[in-house]
Amino acid sequence: METEVLKKGEESPIKDFVINELVFDAKKTEIIAQNDITTEVLSDSNYVFLMFSSSLEDINMSYLSSFEDVNEYAKYDGYKFYCVTSSHDR
Numbered sequence: 001m002e003t004e005v006l007k008k009g010e011e012s013p014i015k016d017f018v019i020n021e022l023v024f025d026a027k028k029t030e031i032i033a034q035n036d037i038t039t040e041v042l043s044d045s046n047y048v049f050l051m052f053s054s055s056l057e058d059i060n061m062s063y064l065s066s067f068e069d070v071n072e073y074a075k076y077d078g079y080k081f082y083c084v085t086s087s088h089d090r
Helices: 038-043 061-076
Strands: 020-024 031-036 048-053 080-085
Touching (some): 061 080
Antiparallel strands (some): 020 031
């Protein structure tokens, strides 16, 4: 495969975008690992459901049941569901 740049586009202002999967201990109280899944999420050719929250600390808990419903729908139909947040992992 050969690649040829016909016209250089604009440089993206976003340089550090990454989607990490957090891996918790058995009690789900501590994060024991983080896996970069950015490529997996962005290249998935199937439907992908994304919930965006700028801060999980400030989330309105009354909305969580709606997201649980979407998660169950996605799981039942073989789709992926992710919560994407800029919250700190600790």
